[in-house]
Amino acid sequence: MGHPAAVQELKARLAAARSVAVLTGAGISADSGVPTFRGADGLWRTYRAEDLATPEAFARDPRLVWEWYNWRRELIVTRSPNAAHYALVDLERRVERFWLITQNVDGLHPAAGSQKLSEIHGNIWKVRCSQCGHVGTNRAVPIPIPPRCPTCNGLLRPHIVWFGESLDPVDLERSFSAVRSCEVLLIVGTSGIVHPAASFASLAKEAGAFVAEVNLDPTPNTQVVDVAIQGRAKDIVPALL
Ligand code: OAD
Numbered sequence: 001m002g003h004p005a006a007v008q009e010l011k012a013r014l015a016a017a018r019s020v021a022v023l024t025g026a027g028i029s030a031d032s033g034v035p036t037f038r039g040a041d042g043l044w045r046t047y048r049a050e051d052l053a054t055p056e057a058f059a060r061d062p063r064l065v066w067e068w069y070n071w072r073r074e075l076i077v078t079r080s081p082n083a084a085h086y087a088l089v090d091l092e093r094r095v096e097r098f099w100l101i102t103q104n105v106d107g108l109h110p111a112a113g114s115q116k117l118s119e120i121h122g123n124i125w126k127v128r129c130s131q132c133g134h135v136g137t138n139r140a141v142p143i144p145i146p147p148r149c150p151t152c153n154g155l156l157r158p159h160i161v162w163f164g165e166s167l168d169p170v171d172l173e174r175s176f177s178a179v180r181s182c183e184v185l186l187i188v189g190t191s192g193i194v195h196p197a198a199s200f201a202s203l204a205k206e207a208g209a210f211v212a213e214v215n216l217d218p219t220p221n222t223q224v225v226d227v228a229i230q231g232r233a234k235d236i237v238p239a240l241l
Contacts, residue, residue: 003229003230006212006227006228006229007229007236007239007240009227010184010186010212010227010229010240011239011240011241013183013184013210013212014091014095014184014186014240014241016183017095017182017183017184017210018095018096018097018183019095019096019097019098019181019182019183019184020091020095020097020098020099020182020183020184020185020186021098021099021100021101021178021179021182021184021185021186021200021204021209022088022091022098022099022100022101022185022186022187022188023101023102023103023179023185023186023187023188023190023197023200024088024100024101024102024103024104024109024187024188024189024190025102025103025104025188025189025190025191025192025197026038026042026103026104026189026190026191027188027189027190027215027216027233028082028084028085028102028104028108028188028189028233028237029079029082029085029104029106029108029189030189030232030233031082031083031084031232031233031234032079032080032081032082032085032108033075033078033079034075034076034079034104034106034108035075036189036191037049037191038191044068044071044072047068050163052064052065052068053160053162053163054162054163054164055162055164055165056164058130058157058162062145062146062155062157063145063146065157065158066143066145066146066147067145069124069143069158070141070142070143070145072124073124073125073141073142073143074141074142076106076107076108076124077139077141079106079108080108080111081108081109081111081112082108082233082234083234083235083237083238084188084189084233084234084236084237084238085108085109085111085112085114086112086113086238087237087238087240087241088100088109088112088114088237089112089113089114090241091240091241092114092115092116094241097181097182098116099116099117099118099174099175099178099182100114100116100117100118101117101118101120101175101178101179101197101200102117102118102119102120102121103120103121103190103194103197104119104121105119105121105122105123105124105158105160106124107119107123107124107125118171118174118175119171120161120167120168120171120172120175120196120197121160121161121167122158122159122160122161123159123160124158124160125137125138125139126138126158126159127143127147127156127157127158127159128156128157128158128159129149129151129152129154129155129156129157130154130155130156130157131149131152131154131155132149132151132152132154134149134150134151134152135159136150138156167196172196175196175200176196176203179200179203179204179207179209180203180204180207181207182204182209183209183210184209184210184211184212185200185201185204185209185210185211185212186212186214186240187200187201187211187212187213187214187215187221187225188213188214188215188233188237189214189215189216189233190215190219190221191219192219192220192221193219193220198220198221201213201221201224201225202224205224205225205226210226211224211225211226212225212226212227212228212229213225213227213228213229214229214231214233214236214237215228215229215230216230216231216232217230218230
């Protein structure tokens with residue numbers, strides 16, 4: 001499991017830090033049985049996420065995009081947080097200043113109990129009206145297609161940040177400020193190619209943080225970080241505490 005010396009060093013850094021930021025991606029939920037986006041199991045029918053998670057795809061064929069989200073809802077509703085999600089709740093309670101930034105929309109971090117959290121790509125259990133902008137929680141599985149806004153009857157869309165769309169400025173500011181001011185940045189289970197999260201490792205390094213990566217495979221972040229631990233999130237992250 002990972003390199004023992006690297007695990008020990010990161011463990012000591014985390015224990016000593018008063019300020020920790022964590023960035024997670026689909027890899028942390030892979031151990032809960034949620035397919036990642038870029039792995040072999042990430043495909044739905046013959047589509048790639050990049051072709052469905054866009055405003056253009058939704059404008060062209062809202063039914064297709066909702067069918068994809070229904071497939072993901074059906075899958076995620078049966079999944080639970082794993083040891084890595086729970087370990088991060090533990091870490092949040094131990095560290096004076098803590099912020100968790102996740103690119104995941106599956107809601108497994110809040111389900112585990114994380115509170116100091118930005119879901120920068122949104123949440124699959126929230127919907128937004130494409131006409132009046134109303135945001136609400138909707139846990140229907142499957143959601144009847146086409147879903148309609150309870151207030152204005154407009155077409156509802158997933159409350160998710162799609163490719164080509166901007167992140168919420170409050171989430172963004174909070175995340176950048178956590179990354180720039182942390183003593184330790186821990187990056188778990190992300191391929192490190194989707195911005196802005198892809199830039200967090202170098203930003204934190206430039207600001208003087210100790211940066212660590214936990215991933216099954218090497219990523220573009222591996223070259224940037226102080227320690228890279230290869231292994232499964234559910235094995236490595238709990239061992240860091
Ligand atoms: P990816 O699917 O691109 O990458 C998942 C990463 O997790 C890969 O680097 C894997 O090596 C790693 N991995 C897989 N299983 C693991 C395990 N058990 N333990 C540790 N690591 C593991 O997912 P993201 O980087 O999260 O956007 O993708 C970023 C964004 O692109 C997503 O948020 C999504 C997607 O399109 C939206 O939905 C808007």
